[in-house]
Amino acid sequence: MTALYGGIEAGGTKFVCAVGDAQGNLQTRVHFPTTTPEETLQHVFEFFDQYQLTALAIGSFGPIDINPDSDTYGYITDTPKEGWRMFDFYGSMKRRYPDLKIVWTTDVNVAAYGEYRHAQLTNQSVQDNILYTTIGTGVGSGFIYHGSLYQAYSHPETGHILVRHAPDDTFSGDCPYHGDCLEGMAAGPALEKRAGKKAQELAPDDPLWKLEAYYIAQACVDYTLQFAPAQLIFGGGVMNQEQLFPLVREEFTKLLNGYVATPNPDEYIIHARLGDNAGIVGSILLAAEAK
Numbered sequence: 365m366t367a368l369y370g371g372i373e374a375g376g377t378k379f380v381c382a383v384g385d386a387q388g389n390l391q392t393r394v395h396f397p398t399t400t401p402e403e404t405l406q407h408v409f410e411f412f413d414q415y416q417l418t419a420l421a422i423g424s425f426g427p428i429d430i431n432p433d434s435d436t437y438g439y440i441t442d443t444p445k446e447g448w449r450m451f452d453f454y455g456s457m458k459r460r461y462p463d464l465k466i467v468w469t470t471d472v473n474v475a476a477y478g479e480y481r482h483a484q485l486t487n488q489s490v491q492d493n494i495l496y497t498t499i500g501t502g503v504g505s506g507f508i509y510h511g512s513l514y515q516a517y518s519h520p521e522t523g524h525i526l527v528r529h530a531p532d533d534t535f536s537g538d539c540p541y542h543g544d545c546l547e548g549m550a551a552g553p554a555l556e557k558r559a560g561k562k563a564q565e566l567a568p569d570d571p572l573w574k575l576e577a578y579y580i581a582q583a584c585v586d587y588t589l590q591f592a593p594a595q596l597i598f599g600g601g602v603m604n605q606e607q608l609f610p611l612v613r614e615e616f617t618k619l620l621n622g623y624v625a626t627p628n629p630d631e632y633i634i635h636a637r638l639g640d641n642a643g644i645v646g647s648i649l650l651a652a653e654a655k
């Protein structure tokens with residue numbers, strides 16, 4: 365019997381749970397909305413109780429505590445999301461499945477790992493240093509550094525970097541912590557507030573996309589200068605708007621103004637190959653490779 369691995373992509377809006385093999389092929393996948401921790405975990409348990417797993421990986425929305433020496437290791441920490449602040453996610457899973465190896469990391473780390481490792485396993489060319497960024501309900505990145513997930517004192521929180529307002533942009537931003545940080549200005553809910561309708565309902569040629577690209581391009585400049593990655597990969601709901609990519613590349617080139625060398629923007633700033641599956645595939649692969 366081939367080994368079966370579990371993955372959880374725990375988002376602030378929805379949870380995705382799946383089981384699959386060591387190549388990241390999904391066997392069964394389910395999703396449900398993120399409600400209270402109790403109710404949501406009940407769905408998680410109902411799903412995984414059906415399987416005999418070899419290992420499981422959780423990619424969670426955050427910020428989360430990933431420091432193994434900390435008393436609150438495995439907790440979701442400062443989220444504004446009702447009921448989830450200081451929730452012991454890893455511990456709750458461990459109590460239900462005491463003998464199971466469980467990997468605990470961020471939702472963007474599992475997606476970054478999915479993009480990296482799945483490309484390798486399917487013989488597609490992929491660099492060893494890539495920054496994966498999601499623009500969805502929130503903004504965040506996972507950094508693959510020489511083939512491994514970069515985690516230090518904590519994990520990067522690239523969504524909350526401070527950005528420069530576009531000249532006529534009077535929107536004050538909606539990040540509950542910082543107002544007009546990148547996430548506050550450019551995540552899906554910010555687009556919705558600006559437009560008065562869901563981001564997916566905006567026409568592809570709506571002028572808001574150019575404004576959106578301006579903020580994402582600033583992030584590309586910052587990430588280039590700070591991480592010096594070989595590639596900037598974007599995923600998340602908002603980035604399904606393909607028209608953003610040429611706009612972001614053009615604005616990025618202007619803003620960086622040749623200060624450092626980067627690969628050709630068409631190959632440097634790209635859409636996730638796995639699309640919306642990057643996170644769940646990555647969590648299965650992380651589980652399969654857990655030591």
Ligand SMILES: Nc1ncnc2c1ncn2[C@@H]1O[C@H](COP(=O)(O)OP(=O)(O)OP(=O)(O)O)[C@@H](O)[C@H]1O
Nearest residue numbers: 375376377378500501552553563564600601602604
């Ligand atoms: N096709 C689309 N075009 C533009 N915006 C979209 C599209 N699909 C989703 N969005 C926006 O992206 C946000 C949801 O992001 P996404 O679909 O990546 O979920 P998510 O951020 O993974 O959720 P979670 O926070 O639960 O992880 C919403 O604000 C939604 O309006």
Ligand SMILES: [Zn+2]
Nearest residue numbers: 524539542545
């Ligand atoms: Zn913020």
